[in-house]
Amino acid sequence: MSYITGVGLTPFGKIDGSTTLSLMREAAEAAIADAGLKRGDIDGLLCGYSTTMPHIMLATVFAEHFGIRPSYCHAVQVGGATGMAMAMLAHQLVESGAAKNILVVGGENRLTGQSRDASVQALAQVGHPIYEVPLGPTIPAYYGLVASRYMHDHGVTEEDLAEFAVLMRSHAIAHPGAQFREPISVTEVMASKPIASPLKLLDCCPVSDGGAALVISREPTTEHRIKVRGCGQAHTHQHVTAMPADGPSGAEQSIARAWAASGAAVCDVKYAAVYDSFTITLLMLLEDLGLAARGEAAARARDGYFSRNGAMPLNTHGGLLSYGHCGVGGAMAHLVETHLQMTGRAGDRQVHDASVALLHGDGGVLSSHVSMILERVR
Numbered sequence: 001m002s003y004i005t006g007v008g009l010t011p012f013g014k015i016d017g018s019t020t021l022s023l024m025r026e027a028a029e030a031a032i033a034d035a036g037l038k039r040g041d042i043d044g045l046l047c048g049y050s051t052t053m054p055h056i057m058l059a060t061v062f063a064e065h066f067g068i069r070p071s072y073c074h075a076v077q078v079g080g081a082t083g084m085a086m087a088m089l090a091h092q093l094v095e096s097g098a099a100k101n102i103l104v105v106g107g108e109n110r111l112t113g114q115s116r117d118a119s120v121q122a123l124a125q126v127g128h129p130i131y132e133v134p135l136g137p138t139i140p141a142y143y144g145l146v147a148s149r150y151m152h153d154h155g156v157t158e159e160d161l162a163e164f165a166v167l168m169r170s171h172a173i174a175h176p177g178a179q180f181r182e183p184i185s186v187t188e189v190m191a192s193k194p195i196a197s198p199l200k201l202l203d204c205c206p207v208s209d210g211g212a213a214l215v216i217s218r219e220p221t222t223e224h225r226i227k228v229r230g231c232g233q234a235h236t237h238q239h240v241t242a243m244p245a246d247g248p249s250g251a252e253q254s255i256a257r258a259w260a261a262s263g264a265a266v267c268d269v270k271y272a273a274v275y276d277s278f279t280i281t282l283l284m285l286l287e288d289l290g291l292a293a294r295g296e297a298a299a300r301a302r303d304g305y306f307s308r309n310g311a312m313p314l315n316t317h318g319g320l321l322s323y324g325h326c327g328v329g330g331a332m333a334h335l336v337e338t339h340l341q342m343t344g345r346a347g348d349r350q351v352h353d354a355s356v357a358l359l360h361g362d363g364g365v366l367s368s369h370v371s372m373i374l375e376r377v378r
Helices: 020-034 058-066 082-096 116-124 139-154 158-172 186-191 250-262 279-288 297-302 328-342
Strands: 003-009 044-048 072-076 101-109 194-196 209-217 226-235 271-274 356-363 368-376
Touching (some): 020 101, 058 072, 072 082, 139 194, 158 297, 250 356, 271 279, 328 356
Parallel strands (some): 044 101
Antiparallel strands (some): 101 209
C-alpha cells in the first residue's frame, strides 16, 4: 500500500530565468511542504529527463542541488509516460520497503531554454533513426499519420478533434497557472494554422517552462489519504512504422492490468486525467480506456460528459493542450490536479466527486502506456 501524500506544481508558460533545476526545486519544495514533511524525511528520489539539461546522472545532480542524500535514487525516461511511470515505480518501491517517502519530480525550461528548432529536433528523435528521422518528420507529423488512419477507420472528423481543444481551454480558464486562458471555439480551432494534416495549431500542445512534483509514502503524513490502488503498463512499439495494426492497443493493455491490480472497474471512476499532447491523442485514449465507445468520445465531449460538472470530469486544469507541456512535468500536472480534486482543494475547479480517479500517461507515438487508479480512503 502507498499514498500520494503531497503535490507541487509551478505555473506553466514562459518563465524567464528558469532552469531545469530551479523548476524542479520549486515544485519539490511545494510537494514536500504539502506532505507535511522536511527534506530530511525524503529517502527516495525519482526524476525525469530534461532536453535542456541532458545529464547522464540527472537524479543525483538534483539530489545534490536540493540537499538530500536518498538511499534510493535514479532517473526515468519513457517519454510522455515518464511521470506516471515514476509514480508507479515509487508506489512499488514503497510497497517493497525500499524507501519510506519518495520524491518524484520533473521540470524543464523547454520554452526559454532552447530554440524552437532545437526542441523540434530533440523530440523528433523518437522516430526510427534510419527509416523515419532522415525523412524529416516531427512529432506532430507522426501523430498526424495516426490521426488520419483513426479518422478513416472510425468516422472521426476534424471538428470532433477540435472539441477537445475547446474543452481543455474551458478548463484552463479557471486555473491561474495555465499557459493559455483565453476561450476558443471549434471555429477558431479549425481556422488555426495547419501543422501536420489533419492537425492544426490548436490541436497541438504548446511548449512550456514548468515543473511538477509529488511525494509517495508508505503511510499517510497528513489528513489526506489518497491511496494508489493499482497500476499497469504496456509497451507495444517504439516507432510509428512498427505500430501494431491489429490486437489491443497499449492503452487497452495497460488499463486492463491496472483494473486487475486494483480490483476496480470503469464504473467506479469519478474523475479522469488522461494524456493530451494532441487532440487525437486524447480522443483515442479516452476510447481505448473505456471512457467512451469507439468513435463516440467527441460526442460525449460536445454533450458535456467530460466537463467539470459532467459525469466524468477530465483534466480540469486544462491538460497539456492549455495548461501547458514542459516535458516530464507536463503529465505530472495531471496527477497534481487529480490530487487537488480528490482532496477537495481545487477551488473554483472543484468537481462534485473525485473519490476514485483514473490516470493515464502516453510516451512516444502511443508507444508506452501507464495507467493508474487512485482512491480516497478514510
